[in-house]
Amino acid sequence: MRRDTSNAESEPAEKKAGPKVQGSQTLIRGLDMLDKVIDGPIKLAELSARMSLTRSTTHRLANALIDRGFLTYLPRDGYQLGPKLIQLGFLAQSQADIVQIARPRMEELAASSEDTVHLGRMDGDLALYLDKIPGRRRVEISSRIGDRQPLTSTGLGKALLVDGSEAEWTRLFDADQAHGAPRANRELWFERMRGYADAGHAYDLEENEDQIRCVAAPVRDVSGKIVAAISVSSAAQYMDDERMESLSAEVRDTAQRISTDLGWSPEVRPPRRSRR
Incomplete structure (x- = not known):
């Protein structure tokens, strides 16, 4: 009678794969533990409950992370994130x-x-264009990579300013007007900027280039600070008020996705804007 060897043949492979699976599980548990202490110091009992592990297993895993600098232990407070994560964060940001x-x-x-x-x-008091992807429509946009444009007349520039104070807005508006930026009504500009700051996006309503409109939104880093902005630009005939409003959500969503790629989290609130 032929003996069924299928199980016997599979056993060595499973045993061989066992340590890999176990090692992966340990890695995942270690990463999960870092997530559990992200909000501040936590004692062993609570950490064990959050991890759904025994105290001994939690203690052993935490000690391994402490040895590598990913966690630290405060006798009265418990476990918290360690200095290695600060180092890695700076390295990731610089790269x-x-x-x-x-x-x-x-x-x-x-x-x-x-x-x-x-x-x-932002490049000083100007908006520096870092990248440009032309659209499919036959619309000529005069911007070029490396161009510097006034912050207060471009949609992209205004998106970079939505966290700014009104004192900063005043300084930049006056400077741009003095240095040849397209003429703008001060009261109307400030009214619109307040709306942009509340909405999280900004418009260029043919203010920087005749017959060209755009929708822009800020990009944030891990700290919540605005580090860049993106914009969608087209001819005014393709950018009536209704389309600009509907496009705003898509532009904001794309900006938030880029922000997430840079380490930003929705839980990180932007700095509170001063009205003064």
């Missing part, structure tokens, strides 16, 4: 190339909107 990180999201936005998408950041 992050915002143009490379943002480009896939920008390409998706350009494809869905069929319009030109820009990425820019």
Whole structure:
């Protein structure tokens, strides 16, 4: 009689795979533990309950993370995140190339909107254009990578300013007007900026270039600080008020996705804006 060897043949493979599975589980538990202490010091009993592990297993795993610097232990308070994570955070931030990180999201936005998408950041008191993806429509947008434009007349520039104080807005508005930016009504500009700050996006209503409109939104880093902005630009004939309003959510969502790629979390609130 032939003996069924299928189980026998599979046993060594399973045994061989066992340590890998166990090792992966330990890694996942370690990463889960870091998530459990992210809000501040936590004692062993509570950490054990959150992890659904015995105290001895939790203690052993926590000690391994302490040895590597990922956790620290405060005798009266419990476990908290360790210095290794600070080091890794700085390294990750320094290695992050915002143009490379943002480009896939920008390409998706350009494809869905069929319009030109820009990425820019502040450079002193100007908006510096870092990247540009042309749209499918036959619309000529004069911007170029490396261009510097006034913050107060471009949608991208205004998106970079939504967290700013009104004192800062005043300084920049007056400086731009004095240095040849397109003429603007002060009261109307400030009224719109307050609305943009509350909405989390900004518009260019043919203020910087005749017959060109855009919708822009800020990009944030891990701290919640605005480090860049993206915009969708097109001819005014494709950008009536209704379309700009409907496009705003898509632009904000793309900006938030890029922000998440940079380490930002929705729980990180932007700095509170002063009205003064």
